[in-house]
Amino acid sequence: MATVPFLDFKPMHDPLRDKLDAAVTRVSHSDYYIRGKECEAFEQAYAQYIGVKHCIGVGNGLDAIQLILRAWEIGPGDEVIVPSNTYIATALAASYVGATPVFVEPVLETAEIDPDRIEAAVTPRTKAIVVVHLQGRPCDMDPIRAVAQKHGLHLMEDCAQAHGARYKGVKTGALSEAGAFSFYPGKNLGAMGDAGAVVTNDRELADKVRYIANYGSDVKYHHIYKGLNSRLDEMQAAVLSVKLPYLDAWNEDRVRVAEKYRRAITAPEVALPLAPDADHEPVYHVYGIRVLNGQRDALAAHLKEQGIETIMHYPTPMHLQGAYADLNLTRGSLPLAEEFSATELSIPIFPGMKDEQVLYVADVINRFFGAHR
Numbered sequence: 001m002a003t004v005p006f007l008d009f010k011p012m013h014d015p016l017r018d019k020l021d022a023a024v025t026r027v028s029h030s031d032y033y034i035r036g037k038e039c040e041a042f043e044q045a046y047a048q049y050i051g052v053k054h055c056i057g058v059g060n061g062l063d064a065i066q067l068i069l070r071a072w073e074i075g076p077g078d079e080v081i082v083p084s085n086t087y088i089a090t091a092l093a094a095s096y097v098g099a100t101p102v103f104v105e106p107v108l109e110t111a112e113i114d115p116d117r118i119e120a121a122v123t124p125r126t127k128a129i130v131v132v133h134l135q136g137r138p139c140d141m142d143p144i145r146a147v148a149q150k151h152g153l154h155l156m157e158d159c160a161q162a163h164g165a166r167y168k169g170v171k172t173g174a175l176s177e178a179g180a181f182s183f184y185p186g187k188n189l190g191a192m193g194d195a196g197a198v199v200t201n202d203r204e205l206a207d208k209v210r211y212i213a214n215y216g217s218d219v220k221y222h223h224i225y226k227g228l229n230s231r232l233d234e235m236q237a238a239v240l241s242v243k244l245p246y247l248d249a250w251n252e253d254r255v256r257v258a259e260k261y262r263r264a265i266t267a268p269e270v271a272l273p274l275a276p277d278a279d280h281e282p283v284y285h286v287y288g289i290r291v292l293n294g295q296r297d298a299l300a301a302h303l304k305e306q307g308i309e310t311i312m313h314y315p316t317p318m319h320l321q322g323a324y325a326d327l328n329l330t331r332g333s334l335p336l337a338e339e340f341s342a343t344e345l346s347i348p349i350f351p352g353m354k355d356e357q358v359l360y361v362a363d364v365i366n367r368f369f370g371a372h373r
């Protein structure tokens with residue numbers, strides 16, 4: 001049994017168990033399961049929370065990205081700029097619409113797409129930029145927006161790891177033309193199954209996404225697009241509505257854990273995530289450290305032996321996955337993404353994580369390096 005799990009839902013869910021059960025029962029007894037009152041109520045609440053005019057509940061985070069690209073009519077022959085260091089969903093969304101993902105390297109210190117390198121990747125085929133607020137830290141949106149504007153490119157945010165994070169006081173999802181959210185259970189706001197949302201201030205885009213996500217139908221049995229089926233169901237919407245009011249408190253608690261780690265992890269072999277500053281208010285979806293002396297895998301094995309669960313984000317970069325063999329990107333072609341794959345280790349962080357657990361993880365890390373120096 002793990003002493004410190006990577007993620008423990010119980011501190012979040014146990015105090016809400018009655019409300020969650022009541023929500024599920026309410027939907028069961030309503031005998032109405034797709035795109036009804038629960039979905040509408042959550043969409044309104046989430047649009048208000050993010051600070052945008054429109055929210056469309058969809059099936060998952062991958063679809064949320066894909067639906068925005070489809071609504072922009074991006075397809076075969078087009079290029080979509082995505083970070084080289086992200087979960088594969090970001091790139092797959094571009095592939096699903098028939099476009100080619102173009103990987104742009106991160107800044108080492110932030111792990112996020114490098115605004116300076118985006119411009120170098122723009123070609124006459126480039127149609128859009130998808131940024132990812134990785135690990136819950138908002139990207140530097142001002143320089144990215146400037147590149148998008150200069151070259152007339154669409155700009156959207158993959159917010160799957162950044163529910164409630166802010167850049168210059170504005171929540172992620174409200175920092176570009178559109179934001180895509182995942183409510184996969186382990187995200188900062190998680191459903192009890194698959195779920196996602198698109199947020200935007202653009203009325204036309206919102207309508208189009210809503211139609212495309214429902215078989216391209218604006219009115220029942222009237223189809224104006226070759227759409228797909230990606231809808232938020234009533235159970236998930238009801239669960240999300242119960243949890244949303246607690247999201248800010250949960251994010252604050254993640255910040256508490258992160259600050260404790262920052263003070264407690266003292267081994268110089270470890271690079272910690274950047275601290276929050278006036279412009280960047282991260283929500284620490286994960287707490288990803290980088291092991292600088294080549295002992296990442298040994299540390300992970302040691303932590304496991306000591307009862308501490310960790311995850312590598314991500315052990316193989318996208319460009320070296322079989323799925324993207326067609327891009328012919330060999331090892332060495334994206335050195336920073338490869339560097340992250342070789343050095344990154346995400347250690348436990350979740351709302352309600354006990355101080356003793358945080359200090360235990362830090363202590364095991366410090367002592368591991370102390371013993372190997």
Ligand SMILES: *Cc1c(COP(=O)(O)O)cnc(C)c1O
Nearest residue numbers: 060061062087089090160182184
């Ligand atoms: C989780 C995640 C997704 C995909 O979300 P799903 O709901 O699992 O489809 C997309 N992008 C990033 C960065 C993610 O972390």
